[in-house]
Amino acid sequence: xxxxxxxxxxxxxxxxxxxxxxxxxxxxxxxxxxxxxxxxxxxxxxxxxxxxxxxxxxxxxxxxxxxxxxxxxxxxxxxxxxxxxxxxxxxxxxxxxxxxxxxxxxxxxxxxxxxxxxxxxxxxxxxxxxxxxxxxxxxxxxxxxxxxxxxxxxxxxxxxxxxxxxxxxxxxxxxxxxxxxxxxxxxxxxxxxxxxxxxxxxxxxxxxxxxxxxxxxxxxxxxxxxxxxxxxxxxxxxxxxxxxxxxxxxxxxxxxxxxxxxxxxxxxxxxxxxxxxxxxxxxxxxxxxxxxxxxxxxxxxxx
Amino acid sequence: xxxxxxxxxxxxxxxxxxxxxxxxxxxxxxxxxxxxxxxxxxxxxxxxxxxxxxxxxxxxxxxxxxxxxxxxxxxxxxxxxxxxxxxxxxxxxxxxxxxxxxxxxxxxxxxxxxxxxxxxxxxxxxxxxxxxxxxxxxxxxxxxxxxxxxxxxxxxxxxxxxxxxxxxxxxxxxxxxxx
Numbered sequence: 001x002x003x004x005x006x007x008x009x010x011x012x013x014x015x016x017x018x019x020x021x022x023x024x025x026x027x028x029x030x031x032x033x034x035x036x037x038x039x040x041x042x043x044x045x046x047x048x049x050x051x052x053x054x055x056x057x058x059x060x061x062x063x064x065x066x067x068x069x070x071x072x073x074x075x076x077x078x079x080x081x082x083x084x085x086x087x088x089x090x091x092x093x094x095x096x097x098x099x100x101x102x103x104x105x106x107x108x109x110x111x112x113x114x115x116x117x118x119x120x121x122x123x124x125x126x127x128x129x130x131x132x133x134x135x136x137x138x139x140x141x142x143x144x145x146x147x148x149x150x151x152x153x154x155x156x157x158x159x160x161x162x163x164x165x166x167x168x169x170x171x172x173x174x175x176x177x178x179x180x181x182x183x184x185x186x187x188x189x190x191x192x193x194x195x196x197x198x199x200x201x202x203x204x205x206x207x208x209x210x211x212x213x214x215x216x217x218x219x220x221x222x223x224x225x226x227x228x229x230x231x232x233x234x235x236x237x238x239x240x241x242x243x244x245x246x247x248x249x250x251x252x253x254x255x256x257x258x259x260x261x262x263x264x265x266x267x268x269x270x271x272x273x274x275x276x277x278x279x280x281x282x283x284x285x286x287x288x289x290x291x292x293x294x295x296x297x298x299x300x301x302x303x
Numbered sequence: 304x305x306x307x308x309x310x311x312x313x314x315x316x317x318x319x320x321x322x323x324x325x326x327x328x329x330x331x332x333x334x335x336x337x338x339x340x341x342x343x344x345x346x347x348x349x350x351x352x353x354x355x356x357x358x359x360x361x362x363x364x365x366x367x368x369x370x371x372x373x374x375x376x377x378x379x380x381x382x383x384x385x386x387x388x389x390x391x392x393x394x395x396x397x398x399x400x401x402x403x404x405x406x407x408x409x410x411x412x413x414x415x416x417x418x419x420x421x422x423x424x425x426x427x428x429x430x431x432x433x434x435x436x437x438x439x440x441x442x443x444x445x446x447x448x449x450x451x452x453x454x455x456x457x458x459x460x461x462x463x464x465x466x467x468x469x470x471x472x473x474x475x476x477x478x479x480x481x482x
Contacts, residue, residue, distance in 0.1 A: 026353045026355060026360060026362035026397065027362040027364060027395060027397050029353055029362075030326070030351035030352065030353050030362055030363075030364050031351075031364055033326075033351060034328075034351050034364060034366070037328060039349070041366075041368055044368075044378070044379050044382060044383070045379045045382065045383045062374075062375030062376070063375075065375065065376070102375075130368070177389075178383075178387075178389040178390070216383060216384040216387070217384060248380075248384075249460075249462045249463065250380070250462070250463050251376060291376050293374050
């Protein structure tokens with residue numbers, strides 16, 4: 001009698017077990033099917049904002065969304081207590097970025113440094129794929145144009161053409177893991193006018209930037225732009241090096257930065273940075289960006 | 304006597320346990336967060352679902368990254384900050400239902416679904432009323448239920464508490480065909 005009871009219980013347990021295994025195998029069945037029918041997905045959120053500090057990242061506004069950016073730099077940190085360590089002075093760039101499509105973005109900006117106007121076009125050529133290694137990199141091309149309008153009494157011959165500079169950049173980025181992303185940006189810079197015949201009109205720079213996430217909403221950015229030697233000779237120039245800390249809250253990204261470049265325009269910070277980190281020629285500042293959705297993008301819905 | 308009873312029980316279990324599988328790869332699961340300042344809605348039309356109408360069991364699976372939002376930035380924040388889709392790429396449900404569904408007769412049958420829901424790496428038991436509909440050989444399922452984000456270790460920071468609700472409403476609509 002006892003043995004029968006035992007066998008009975010064992011049998012019942014076996015059936016319950018079998019029933020559980022069945023539910024699991026149902027999940028396995030659809031999981032397998034899902035793996036077989038895997039669709040290509042693209043990596044998102046390689047960087048938090050459109051700029052590391054000054055250098056542009058591969059991020060750009062999605063179709064129909066507008067980004068308003070305030071870039072603000074105080075004066076030089078080593079300018080003494082009389083200038084309240086730089087806080088008495090400020091340089092500002094206001095920018096608007098707009099996504100024409102998910103791949104094509106346009107932007108305009110105005111900087112108080114030499115009263116400079118700038119504009120850019122940015123196009124996403126390739127997108128890094130997620131999970132599979134079909135495409136290991138995200139690649140964008142970026143063209144910028146800048147024109148400074150500050151009156152310089154001693155140089156009345158400076159016309160609009162002379163004041164204009166262009167850059168062409170290839171943005172190569174990879175998100176290595178959820179925390180770490182890296183970008184290398186080979187850059188061509190063209191000055192229509194340079195101070196002496198020994199200075200080059202066509203300049204090459206290798207820009208780079210990295211992002212390390214600290215928490216889900218904060219990240220550390222480092223940016224270094226290496227100006228190849230013997231191109232700028234008539235004035236003192238240093239490589240632009242910046243560190244930033246991103247804090248993201250909903251549609252805002254707030255970036256606290258320290259940099260040795262006063263300007264925030266490509267043609268100025270890449271080959272005209274006079275500050276040196278060793279000397280404490282540093283500019284403390286911040287970037288604030290706010291995202292607005294101008295048009296509502298129609299996406300797949302259930303009917 | 305007991306033996307006969309047991310064999311009978313085993314047999315009946317075996318007979319009632321025959322499989323009758325219905326499946327889809329294009330099921331729908333959407334969620335809606337209704338907060339003071341903002342409503343956030345997301346749709347996923349790539350839900351894999353399977354129903355065993357013989358054993359009255361079912362399973363669902365989906366990729367978190369397949370949720371589409373109205374705003375690109377919401378989608379990025381959902382994956383990066385809340386669902387942490389790189390760490391927890393999938394949400395799963397396995398469970399069973401009670402209620403009679405006559406597969407040979409078209410009609411809408413109310414059922415009760417119970418099982419385990421896994422989101423953000425956390426598994427919690429849930430139960431909800433639902434309907435199963437037999438229609439031209441298809442088996443259609445539908446239900447609406449709510450979950451607490453806190454139960455799944457998804458925390459909403461104070462700065463966005465007016466924009467993201469603590470409870471979200473989940474809508475499920477599937478149209479399964481015999482497998």
